[in-house]
Amino acid sequence: MIIKVKVPSPGESITEVEVASWLVKDGDYVSRNQVIAEIDSDKATLEISAEENGVISLMAEKGKRIQVGDIICIIDTSKKKPIYNNKNSKELDFHEKKIPKEQDIIKKIPSPASKKILSEKNISIESIHGTGKQGRITKKDCLLAEEWINPKTSMSRAKKVTPLSSLRRKLSERLVSVKNQTAMLTTFNEVNIQEIFLIRKKYKDMFKDKHGVNLGFMSFFTLSCVRALKLYPDVNAMISGSEKINFEYYDISIAISGPKGLMVPVVRNAENLSFRGIEQEIHRLSTRVRDGKITIDEMTGGTFTITNGGVFGSMLSTPIINPPQSAILGIHKIVERPVVINGSIEIRPIMYLALSYDHRIIDGRESVGFLVSVKETIENPIKFLMEGSENNIRKILEL
Numbered sequence: 001m002i003i004k005v006k007v008p009s010p011g012e013s014i015t016e017v018e019v020a021s022w023l024v025k026d027g028d029y030v031s032r033n034q035v036i037a038e039i040d041s042d043k044a045t046l047e048i049s050a051e052e053n054g055v056i057s058l059m060a061e062k063g064k065r066i067q068v069g070d071i072i073c074i075i076d077t078s079k080k081k082p083i084y085n086n087k088n089s090k091e092l093d094f095h096e097k098k099i100p101k102e103q104d105i106i107k108k109i110p111s112p113a114s115k116k117i118l119s120e121k122n123i124s125i126e127s128i129h130g131t132g133k134q135g136r137i138t139k140k141d142c143l144l145a146e147e148w149i150n151p152k153t154s155m156s157r158a159k160k161v162t163p164l165s166s167l168r169r170k171l172s173e174r175l176v177s178v179k180n181q182t183a184m185l186t187t188f189n190e191v192n193i194q195e196i197f198l199i200r201k202k203y204k205d206m207f208k209d210k211h212g213v214n215l216g217f218m219s220f221f222t223l224s225c226v227r228a229l230k231l232y233p234d235v236n237a238m239i240s241g242s243e244k245i246n247f248e249y250y251d252i253s254i255a256i257s258g259p260k261g262l263m264v265p266v267v268r269n270a271e272n273l274s275f276r277g278i279e280q281e282i283h284r285l286s287t288r289v290r291d292g293k294i295t296i297d298e299m300t301g302g303t304f305t306i307t308n309g310g311v312f313g314s315m316l317s318t319p320i321i322n323p324p325q326s327a328i329l330g331i332h333k334i335v336e337r338p339v340v341i342n343g344s345i346e347i348r349p350i351m352y353l354a355l356s357y358d359h360r361i362i363d364g365r366e367s368v369g370f371l372v373s374v375k376e377t378i379e380n381p382i383k384f385l386m387e388g389s390e391n392n393i394r395k396i397l398e399l
Contacts, residue, residue: 003052003075009068010041010296017041018065019072020165026058029081037072038292040165045260047292048072055079063163110137117142168261178321183359186318187367191375193334193349196220199381199393206399211276215397218254219278220378221306221331223385226250226271228373229304232366236303238324239361253302253322254282257311258289264322265294266302276398310334316352326361329374330354 007017020038024030030050037048050056054077060066110118110125114137118125121142128145130137164172178184200215207215229236229250237246252270256263265285267278288294305322310333319330330353337350353374357367377384386396 001052001077003054003077004071005036005048005051005073005075007039007066007068007070007072008046008048010039010046014041015068016065017046017068018165019060019062020045022058022062024056026056028056029079030054030056030075039072045165045292050075052077053081109135110142111139113139114142117146121146171261174323175320178323182321182323184321184356185359185364185367186354186356187364187371188316188355189353189371189375191351191353191378192339193217193351193378195379195381197349203393203397203399207276207397210399211280213276213279213283215275216279216282217331218282218306218308219275220381220385221329221374222252222254222267222270222278223275224374224377224381225252225304225306225329227377227384228370230271231373232370234362234366235327235357235370237361238303238326239358240324244361247303250304251302253299253305253325254285255305255307256286256289258294259292263289263294263299264302264305265289265298266300268301274398275396305329306331308332310351316354318354319356321356321358327355327357327367327370329371330356 010017017039018041020040022037024034024036030036030053032050032053034050035047036050036056039046039048052075054075057074057076059071059073066072109130111132117123117139118128123142123145125137128137128141131141132138196217204215207213233246234244236250237244239245249269250271252267253264254267256265265288267273267281267285270278273281285294285298288298302322302325305319305325305328307319307328308331309317309319310331314332315335316332317330319328321328332352332354334349334351336347338345339348339350340346341348353371355367355371382388382390382393386392
C-alpha cells in the first residue's frame with residue numbers, strides 16, 4: 001500500500017511552506033510517528049511524521065517551496081524493514097587476516113638527506129611512513145611529515161552562502177516594518193535586585209520541592225509588568241487602522257530562545273496567575289519551544305512582551321517591538337555595582353531596564369511612568385506583590 005504524505009496547514013492564510021530539512025534519506029525504512037521532516041512557514045517551523053511503517057520516497061528537495069496540501073513524500077508499507085546478517089560481512093576475522101612474511105617486514109631506514117631534516121626539525125622517525133624502496137624514508141616523506149606536524153597558516157578567503165529560511169525571511173520583513181511603520185523610542189532605567197535575591201535565597205528550594213519548577217526572575221517581572229500595565233493602560237494597547245484598542249486583559253509574551261531561533265509564546269491572562277502559575281506556564285512553554293513543538297496559536301495574541309537578553313550576557317540593548325503590540329520590556333544581565341544607599345556607598349546587584357514603545361500611541365509620561373512602576377515593584381516586591389508583609393510570602397508562594 002502506498003501512503004501519500006501531504007503538507008499540513010500551519011495556520012490560517014498560509015498557503016506555501018518551505019522544506020527546511022529532511023531527517024531521513026530517500027529509500028530509508030521509517031516507523032509510524034517517526035519525525036521525517038521539518039517545514040518552515042512564515043510563522044513557525046513544524047515537524048512532519050511518518051503515518052505508517054515502510055520505505056520512504058522523497059518528493060521535494062530541501063529548500064524547495066511547496067503548496068499546502070502537496071505530496072511531500074510517499075511511504076510504501078508493503079516493504080518490510082531489512083534484516084542485516086553479520087555473516088555476510090566482507091571483513092576477515094582474526095584468523096583470516098594475512099600475516100606478513102619475515103622478508104615482507106619493512107624497516108624505517110632514512111636517506112642521508114632525510115636524516116638531516118629529521119634532526120633539524122626534531123621529527124621522530126617513528127611518526128613517518130617510508131614510501132621508498134623496501135620502506136626507505138625519503139626526503140619527500142620528511143617534508144610531508146613536517147607539514148602535517150607544523151601546518152602553515154591558511155590564507156583562505158572562502159565564503160559560504162546559505163539561503164534564509166522562510167521563517168527568517170518573514171522575521172526580517174517584520175523587523176524592517178516595525179522600524180518603518182512605528183515611531184519607536186526607547187527609555188531606560190536601572191533596578192536594584194537585592195530584595196528578590198533575598199526572597200529567592202530563602203524560599204527557592206521550598207518552592208522547587210513544592211511546585212516542581214524554579215522560582216525565577218521572570219515571575220517577578222511578569223507580575224510587576226501586569227501592575228504597571230494596569231497603571232498605564234496605553235502601554236497595553238495597539239493601533240488598528242485609525243483606532244486604538246485597549247486590552248483589559250494581560251497576555252504577556254515571553255521571548256524564549258530555541259533551536260529554530262527566538263520564539264515568543266504567550267502567558268495568557270497573567271493577571272490571574274500566581275508566582276507558581278507563571279513559573280509553571282513559562283516552564284511548559286520553554287520546553288515546547290526547545291523541543292520544537294510550539295504551535296502558532298501559542299505564539300499569537302500577546303498584548304505586551306518581555307525579553308531577557310541577560311541570559312546571553314547582554315548588559316544593555318534597545319529591544320524591537322513585537323507587532324502589533326506597542327511596547328516591549330528588555331531586561332538584562334545582573335551586575336554588582338557601587339550604589340549610594342542612605343548616604344553610603346554599598347555594593348548591590350543592579351540590572352538595566354529598557355522599554356521600547358510606539359510613540360504614536362504611548363507618550364513619554366506613560367513610558368517613563370511604566371518603567372518607574374516596574375522598578376519600584378522589583379525593588380519592593382513584598383510591598384507591591386506580597387500584600388505588604390513578609391509574613392504573607394509563604395502564602396503568596398503557596399508554600
